[in-house]
Amino acid sequence: MMRWMGALALGFALARGAEAQEHQYVGAAKCKTCHGKELIGDQYGVWKTKDPHRRAFETLRSEASLAIAAQRGLAKPPHEVPECLECHVTAFGAPATQVVTPLDPAAGVQCESCHGPGRDYRKKKIMSDHEQAHAKGLWHADEDPAICTTCHNERSPTFDAKRYSLPGGKHAGFDFEQAKAKIPHPIPEDVKGRYLELEKSRRGAGDGEEEEE
Numbered sequence: 001m002m003r004w005m006g007a008l009a010l011g012f013a014l015a016r017g018a019e020a021q022e023h024q025y026v027g028a029a030k031c032k033t034c035h036g037k038e039l040i041g042d043q044y045g046v047w048k049t050k051d052p053h054r055r056a057f058e059t060l061r062s063e064a065s066l067a068i069a070a071q072r073g074l075a076k077p078p079h080e081v082p083e084c085l086e087c088h089v090t091a092f093g094a095p096a097t098q099v100v101t102p103l104d105p106a107a108g109v110q111c112e113s114c115h116g117p118g119r120d121y122r123k124k125k126i127m128s129d130h131e132q133a134h135a136k137g138l139w140h141a142d143e144d145p146a147i148c149t150t151c152h153n154e155r156s157p158t159f160d161a162k163r164y165s166l167p168g169g170k171h172a173g174f175d176f177e178q179a180k181a182k183i184p185h186p187i188p189e190d191v192k193g194r195y196l197e198l199e200k201s202r203r204g205a206g207d208g209e210e211e212e213e
């Protein structure tokens with residue numbers, strides 16, 4: 001009986017491990033092929049030019065980072081040690097088999113840190129079907145704070161328990177709703193759920209030039 005239960009528990013553990021590794025990372029450049037387009041809202045361009053996550057690796061070379069490293073007595077520069085990289089780049093420590101092409105650490109925290117490894121959901125037809133996309137590994141970034149708090153927690157040397165103000169004079173080191181609002185990159189309201197249809201009608205009209213800008 002005990003042995004049977006042990007085997008069952010092990011079976012579950014293995015199944016969970018396999019599930020976590022089932023989807024692979026492809027990197028932000030792959031997302032860019034569609035999410036760099038004006039029509040869909042250019043989420044790639046927004047991330048590249050405005051999102052603090054894009055700078056997360058550069059930050060590890062800053063004066064502030066060197067000061068933290070000195071204070072902690074790190075033997076190597078912050079941008080070379082797991083103690084810092086784990087939250088300042090995407091897929092740090094993921095097994096090589098889970099990464100299709102090596103991700104460039106200099107790109108910092110990329111799309112897939114929040115949306116999940118994208119190899120299986122990145123196809124246009126799957127992406128356009130909310131249910132299917134999630135079945136293929138897209139995470140619920142809009143409603144799951146745990147995605148953020150794997151990095152936004154007190155293990156961050158610069159974590160500030162009073163960073164966010166809450167109603168009633170209270171504070172928090174992280175507030176999901178306020179934090180989301182600081183990194184907006186929406187699909188335009190009139191395009192949401194209709195991208196494929198709109199793209200097709202543009203092509204049909206022989207009018208591809210608008211997508212160039």
Ligand code: HEC
Nearest residue numbers: 052053055056059087088109113114147148151179180182
């Ligand atoms: C892989 C780790 C990681 C994940 C996951 C992550 N972040 Fe961050 N986040 C960072 C790092 C690192 C910075 C600092 C970037 C810099 O300035 O160099 C940051 C900075 C920020 C900032 C600016 C500083 C602040 O707190 O006001 C916001 C806002 C933010 N993240 C929101 C989010 C939200 C919302 C999520 C989840 C949907 C999220 N982050 C998920 C690592 C992460």
Ligand code: HEC
Nearest residue numbers: 059064065068078083084087151152155156157158159160
């Ligand atoms: C547990 C995840 C985590 C680890 C580990 C981590 N960071 Fe960060 N780092 C963050 C997050 C999240 C932010 C943004 C919010 C905050 O400060 O907590 C950030 C922000 C920063 C900032 C401020 C960026 C800015 O411009 O405001 C610096 C500097 C920094 N980290 C340096 C380091 C160094 C150096 C290490 C290694 C000793 C390190 N971090 C380890 C998650 C982490």
Ligand code: HEC
Nearest residue numbers: 028031035043044047053109110111114141142180186187
């Ligand atoms: C730090 C976490 C984080 C990163 C990095 C990030 N996103 Fe997001 N993304 C979110 C969150 C959270 C939402 C949901 C926002 C909401 O509902 O308020 C979202 C929403 C979206 C949406 C849906 C918008 C809508 O209107 O439904 C798309 C598309 C998207 N992201 C694509 C990308 C792409 C492409 C990248 C990389 C170039 C990227 N994201 C990088 C957290 C992130």
Ligand code: HEC
Nearest residue numbers: 030031034111115118122123124127128130192193194195
């Ligand atoms: C081949 C084109 C293509 C690629 C590549 C692609 N997407 Fe998408 N994505 C779409 C389309 C099309 C939609 C649906 C737009 C609509 O009609 O609302 C979408 C929707 C999304 C949404 C919103 C899904 C929902 O149901 O709320 C997110 C988040 C997203 N993509 C993230 C990503 C990320 C991250 C990557 C890279 C790993 C990526 N996409 C790669 C075409 C693509």
